[in-house]
Amino acid sequence: xxxxxxxxxxxxxxxxxxxxxxxxxxxxxxxxxxxxxxxxxxxxxxxxxxxxxxxxxxxxxxxxxxxxxxxxxxxxxxxxxxxxxxxxxxxxxxxxxxxxxxxxxxxxxxxxxxxxxxxxxxxxxxxxxxxxxxxxxxxxxxxxxxxxxxxxxxxxxxxxxxxxxxxxxxxxxxxxx
Amino acid sequence: xxxxxxxxxxxxxxxxxxxxxxxxxxxxxxxxxxxxxxxxxxxxxxxxxxxxxxxxxxxxxxxxxxxxxxxxxxxxxxxxxxxxxxxxxxxxxxxxxxxxxxxxxxxxxxxxxxxxxxxxxxxxxxxxxxxxxxxxxxxxxxxxxxxxxxxxxxxxxxxxxxxxxxxxxxxxxxxxxxxxxxxxxxxxxxxxxxxxxxxxxxxxxxxxxxxxxxxxxxxxxxxxxxxxxxxxxxxxxxxxxxxxxxxxxxxxxxxxxxxxxxxxxxxxxxxxxxxxxxxxxxxxxxxxxxxxxxxxxxxxxxxxxxxxxxxxxxxxxxxxxxxxxxxxxxxxxxxxxxxxxxxxxxxxxxxxxxxxxxxxxxxxxxxxxxxxxxxxxxxxxxxxxxxxxxxxxxxxxxxxxxxxxxxxxxxxxxx
Numbered sequence: 001x002x003x004x005x006x007x008x009x010x011x012x013x014x015x016x017x018x019x020x021x022x023x024x025x026x027x028x029x030x031x032x033x034x035x036x037x038x039x040x041x042x043x044x045x046x047x048x049x050x051x052x053x054x055x056x057x058x059x060x061x062x063x064x065x066x067x068x069x070x071x072x073x074x075x076x077x078x079x080x081x082x083x084x085x086x087x088x089x090x091x092x093x094x095x096x097x098x099x100x101x102x103x104x105x106x107x108x109x110x111x112x113x114x115x116x117x118x119x120x121x122x123x124x125x126x127x128x129x130x131x132x133x134x135x136x137x138x139x140x141x142x143x144x145x146x147x148x149x150x151x152x153x154x155x156x157x158x159x160x161x162x163x164x165x166x167x168x169x170x171x172x173x174x175x176x177x
Numbered sequence: 178x179x180x181x182x183x184x185x186x187x188x189x190x191x192x193x194x195x196x197x198x199x200x201x202x203x204x205x206x207x208x209x210x211x212x213x214x215x216x217x218x219x220x221x222x223x224x225x226x227x228x229x230x231x232x233x234x235x236x237x238x239x240x241x242x243x244x245x246x247x248x249x250x251x252x253x254x255x256x257x258x259x260x261x262x263x264x265x266x267x268x269x270x271x272x273x274x275x276x277x278x279x280x281x282x283x284x285x286x287x288x289x290x291x292x293x294x295x296x297x298x299x300x301x302x303x304x305x306x307x308x309x310x311x312x313x314x315x316x317x318x319x320x321x322x323x324x325x326x327x328x329x330x331x332x333x334x335x336x337x338x339x340x341x342x343x344x345x346x347x348x349x350x351x352x353x354x355x356x357x358x359x360x361x362x363x364x365x366x367x368x369x370x371x372x373x374x375x376x377x378x379x380x381x382x383x384x385x386x387x388x389x390x391x392x393x394x395x396x397x398x399x400x401x402x403x404x405x406x407x408x409x410x411x412x413x414x415x416x417x418x419x420x421x422x423x424x425x426x427x428x429x430x431x432x433x434x435x436x437x438x439x440x441x442x443x444x445x446x447x448x449x450x451x452x453x454x455x456x457x458x459x460x461x462x463x464x465x466x467x468x469x470x471x472x473x474x475x476x477x478x479x480x481x482x483x484x485x486x487x488x489x490x491x492x493x494x495x496x497x498x499x500x501x502x503x504x505x506x507x508x509x510x511x512x513x514x515x516x517x518x519x520x521x522x523x524x525x526x527x528x529x530x531x532x533x534x535x536x537x538x539x540x541x542x543x544x545x546x547x548x549x550x551x552x553x554x555x556x557x558x559x560x561x562x563x564x565x566x567x568x569x570x571x572x573x574x575x576x577x578x579x580x581x582x583x584x585x586x587x588x589x590x591x592x
């Protein structure tokens with residue numbers, strides 16, 4: 001295992017007290033909807049911490065047993081389609097998911113994620129080469145991801161959105177003003 | 178000179194700039210916003226957390242309780258208390274506590290009218306495209322931002338033009354049309370884009386039929402699904418039919434990224450099969466699928482015309498012995514009209530379970546939750562895994578016509 005040198009996670013919420021390291025991948029297919037990320041019946045739980053243990057429950061019951069802060073979600077097209085529930089990126093953030101790398105994202109999920117400070121990266125190249133359990137390292141500034149020593153290109157996050165992400169979300173960025 | 182798409186016309190009117198085109202980022206000033214019961218506590222908390230004191234314009238804010246009415250779990254009422262407290266604090270008078278589904282009430286009560294820009298904390302906010310409004314769903318953090326500032330940045334979307342001409346065959350509804358289009362586009366096919374509907378098939382449709390279609394455009398990922406407002410829309414919305422009131426002419430000269438052309442005569446009754454909304458099959462190919470339940474309702478197909486269509490089929494008949502038929506009118510006014518027209522008696526005599534107006538089973542919180550291996554034919558908009566119970570429930574999305582026939586026969590059928 002190569003020594004991971006990660007300098008990219010300036011996102012405060014995601015990194016406070018968290019060890020820098022390679023993250024392992026959970027890989028899912030296309031059209032993963034927000035009901036699968038967090039089902040309707042859990043949306044009324046008073047806190048995100050109570051909701052987060054049900055993340056991906058209908059899709060992958062192993063996920064919650066194995067996920068650790070710093071892990072990644074890699075998905076095919078249209079990740080986060082369906083409802084407008086902001087709890088979907090919120091549970092991923094609460095679990096410490098470092099970034100979601102997908103071929104494409106549904107628009108409401110994309111906006112919500114940026115606003116909450118969850119990096120959502122359009123990344124077409126890596127999907128066919130990565131499997132659940134593989135370890136990767138994302139360089140958001142340079143727009144690439146490393147897997148087994150191979151570099152896969154990702155789309156760079158637009159500067160305005162990067163700024164929001166760096167500050168930990170819309171709320172944190174408004175507080176700065 | 179290149180003309181404009183409908184979304185460009187609507188946004189130009191909002192920002193008072195005739196040069197706005199697809200790809201531009203603009204700040205729009207919403208004519209109305211809608212928050213429903215599930216997210217009102219989160220919006221209120223974020224609003225206060227952001228340091229805002231007063232909502233920019235209380236008259237432009239509508240709060241609707243629908244997903245959780247009546248409450249089904251112990252803590253549900255917390256959301257109503259939160260909404261009531263926020264409305265009182267902010268002087269918000271447009272609050273509906275048990276009047277029906279938000280996406281029916283917004284156009285029905287004329288909160289959303291032609292040419293408006295509307296945001297809601299629900300993905301099916303796209304429904305008001307049926308009356309020619311630009312409306313789309315956002316998260317609760319962005320909603321809190323709008324409440325404090327009165328504006329939101331958006332990227333003007335590119336447009337997919339959908340042309341349908343001709344007369345739909347008997348028994349084929351606008352639900353079958355939109356399901357077919359979603360099947361062709363796929364669940365991601367219109368992501369970030371506006372869908373714009375044009376042709377004499379849509380001219381012949383009622384406002385209700387158009388609302389059904391606009392409602393489902395999000396299932397192809399669309400930012401909005403727009404119909405040109407016409408005389409019917411203007412009457413429905415209580416406005417004069419002119420450009421100043423958002424009734425734009427369909428000149429067909431916009432810059433479209435994709436154009437789909439259909440002949441109305443080619444459509445057939447279809448269903449979205451478990452568990453993808455773009456997994457579309459003709460009903461005629463679905464053989465021997467025994468069902469346990471039928472749901473007729475929701476912001477997609479819980480309108481008076483839908484209930485009439487179902488009643489016509491159910492009149493003098495009874496549901497199959499093992500089928501539970503759940504009828505949920507989309508609003509209070511639809512409910513009473515259905516009573517006055519005798520539809521409710523037909524449903525009652527047929528053995529249906531008639532529920533209060535609201536979201537009901539569609540959001541999987543109450544009123545007919547299913548379990549492993551069970552099958553439901555439903556008129557709503559989503560058949561996602563786990564939507565109406567466990568992740569082994571089979572949900573077939575179809576029209577009220579197919580739903581009613583299936584309830585009588587006990588298997589998936591359209592006659």
